[in-house]
Amino acid sequence: MPASLLLPLEVDDLCYRIGPDLLLDKVSVAIENTGISVIMGPNGAGKSLFLRLIHGLLEPSAGEIRWAGRSLGPDTRRRQALVFQKPVLMRRSVAANIDFVLKPQGGRYRQRRDEVLHEAGLYRLRNQAARLLSGGEQQRLALARALATNPDVLLLDEPCASIDSAATLRIENLLRQTRERGVKIILVTHDTGQARRLADDMLFMHNGRLLEHGPAAEFFAAPSSEQARAFLDGKIVI
Amino acid sequence: MQDFSAAFGLAFSLIIGADADLIEIIALSLRVSISAVLLSGLIGFPLGALIAVTRFPGRQVAAVLLNALMGLPPVVVGLLVYMAISRAGPLGWMNLLYSPAAMIIAQTILVTPIIAALTRQVVEDMHKEYDEQFRSLCIAPHRVIAALIWDSRYSLLTVTLAGFGRAIAEVGAVIIVGGNIDHLTRVMTTAIALETSKGDLALALALGIILLILALSVNAAVYGLRSSARRLAYA
Ligand SMILES: Nc1ncnc2c1ncn2[C@@H]1O[C@H](COP(=O)(O)OP(=O)(O)O)[C@@H](O)[C@H]1O
Ligand SMILES: [Mg+2]
Numbered sequence: 395m396p397a398s399l400l401l402p403l404e405v406d407d408l409c410y411r412i413g414p415d416l417l418l419d420k421v422s423v424a425i426e427n428t429g430i431s432v433i434m435g436p437n438g439a440g441k442s443l444f445l446r447l448i449h450g451l452l453e454p455s456a457g458e459i460r461w462a463g464r465s466l467g468p469d470t471r472r473r474q475a476l477v478f479q480k481p482v483l484m485r486r487s488v489a490a491n492i493d494f495v496l497k498p499q500g501g502r503y504r505q506r507r508d509e510v511l512h513e514a515g516l517y518r519l520r521n522q523a524a525r526l527l528s529g530g531e532q533q534r535l536a537l538a539r540a541l542a543t544n545p546d547v548l549l550l551d552e553p554c555a556s557i558d559s560a561a562t563l564r565i566e567n568l569l570r571q572t573r574e575r576g577v578k579i580i581l582v583t584h585d586t587g588q589a590r591r592l593a594d595d596m597l598f599m600h601n602g603r604l605l606e607h608g609p610a611a612e613f614f615a616a617p618s619s620e621q622a623r624a625f626l627d628g629k630i631v632i
Numbered sequence: 633m634q635d636f637s638a639a640f641g642l643a644f645s646l647i648i649g650a651d652a653d654l655i656e657i658i659a660l661s662l663r664v665s666i667s668a669v670l671l672s673g674l675i676g677f678p679l680g681a682l683i684a685v686t687r688f689p690g691r692q693v694a695a696v697l698l699n700a701l702m703g704l705p706p707v708v709v710g711l712l713v714y715m716a717i718s719r720a721g722p723l724g725w726m727n728l729l730y731s732p733a734a735m736i737i738a739q740t741i742l743v744t745p746i747i748a749a750l751t752r753q754v755v756e757d758m759h760k761e762y763d764e765q766f767r768s769l770c771i772a773p774h775r776v777i778a779a780l781i782w783d784s785r786y787s788l789l790t791v792t793l794a795g796f797g798r799a800i801a802e803v804g805a806v807i808i809v810g811g812n813i814d815h816l817t818r819v820m821t822t823a824i825a826l827e828t829s830k831g832d833l834a835l836a837l838a839l840g841i842i843l844l845i846l847a848l849s850v851n852a853a854v855y856g857l858r859s860s861a862r863r864l865a866y867a
Contacts, residue, residue, distance in 0.1 A: 446764075449768060451764055451767055451768060468770055471767075471768065471770055472770045475768070475769075476768045478764065478765065478768075482761065482762060482764070482765035484762070484779070484783055485783045485784075485865065485866045485867070486783070486866070494779065495769055498772075498775075523864040523865050523866060524865075525865035525866075526864065526865050543769065
C-alpha cells in the first residue's frame, strides 16, 4: 500500500474551548500514514470538533497540530478532503457538483468527472439535481466530490449516520478502494459494526478526551477504558 | 361617468389598434427601465454578495445603509442627478440632461441599492450553508462569490423583478432628468401624469392598463420559473 505524504499527523495537548466550556481537553495523538483510523465515541464526545480542528476549519485554543511536521494552513488543507456529516451539496446537477472542484485543476475535467461518477455509481444520475438524490446517494456524491480533489487524506464525519445498510455497504466499499490507493482515511463513526469492519486503528473519545488509541484488533479484544467497554457492550455511555 | 366609459373605450381602441404614439412610449419605458435594471444587477449582485461574505469593520453599517438606500425618494434622486448633469454641474459637458441616458442613470441609482440589499440577504443565508464546505475545499474568494450568486440565481430573479417594478413605476426621477419630452423622453409614467393633468384620460388609461398587464405578466413568468426551480430543489 503506498503511503500518504501528509502523514504522520501529530497532535499535542490540543484544547478547544468555547466560553467557559472545555470541549476538547489535552488531546495528544500520533496517527500513522496508512489505512483507516476510526474515531469512535458517544454523541458530544468532541469527534466532529476534533475533525474540524485537524482540518484547520477551527483555531485550537491551545496545543499543536502538525501534518508531516508542518503546521496547519491552506497548504495542508488543500491536500485533504472533509466529508461532512450532513452533505453540503450545491444547487446544481450531480455532474456540476463534481465539475465545481475539478475546474480549477484545469485540463480535460469532463473525462475525470465521468470516471469519478462511475466509481461512485452515480453516472446514471449525472444530470439530476443533486439535492433531489436520496440520502445515501447524496453521501456518495459528497464522497465522490471529496475524492475528485485527489486528497492525500480523507476525513469523514459519520458518513453513514442517516442512511440504510445497503447504502452503507456501498460507501464502505468505496472507502476500502480508496484505502487501497494509498489515501489515508480518518473516519468518525459511532457505529461499532462499521468500526469493526473498517478500522486499522481505533481512537476512542469521551467527554472531550481521547481515552484510547491502538490497533483495532487489540481495541476490540480488550478495550482498556471502562467507557469504551461499556460503549462496545451497547450500554448508554454518559 | 359617461366620460369614463368613453375613455375606457378609447383606451382599448388605442391598445388594440397598436397606436404608434402608445408603442413609442412603451418601447422607451422598457428600454430605459430594462437598461437601468441590467446596470443595477451588474453592480448590485457582486456588491451585495461581497458585503455578505467579507468580514470588514463597518460591515453592519454598510448593510444598514444599503437597506436605508432602498427607500430613496425618486424625486430626490432625480434632483441630485439633475444637479450633476445640468449645464452648470460637474458632468454638464456630457450633455445628458433630458435624454434617455439621463433617465437610465437616475433609475440605476434608484434600483442598485434595492438589488444590492436584497442580494446581500439572499447570499448571506446561502453563505452560512456553504461556508465550511468552501473553506474545506479552499475555494478562492472570487469563485465563492460567483458560486453563491449562481446558486441563488432563482432568488435573485425575484430580486431583479423587485428592481424592475421600482424602475418601471417611478415618475419622480425620470420626469426631472428626462423632462417628459414628446418622442424623446416620454415614458409611461410621465405620460400618464401629463395626460391626466390635461384631462386626456384615454391615453393615460391605455398606458395604465399596459403598465398593469406588464407588471402581472413579469410576475407570473418569474413565479413560474421559481416554482420549476423549487421542483428541482435549486431554489
Ligand atoms: N459551536 C459550538 N458552541 C457550543 N458548543 C459546541 C459547539 N460545537 C460543539 N459544541 C459542543 O461540543 C461538544 C462536542 O461536540 P461534537 O464534536 O459535535 O461532538 P460529536 O462527538 O458528537 O461529534 C458537544 O457537547 C457540543 O454540544
Ligand atoms: Mg459529530
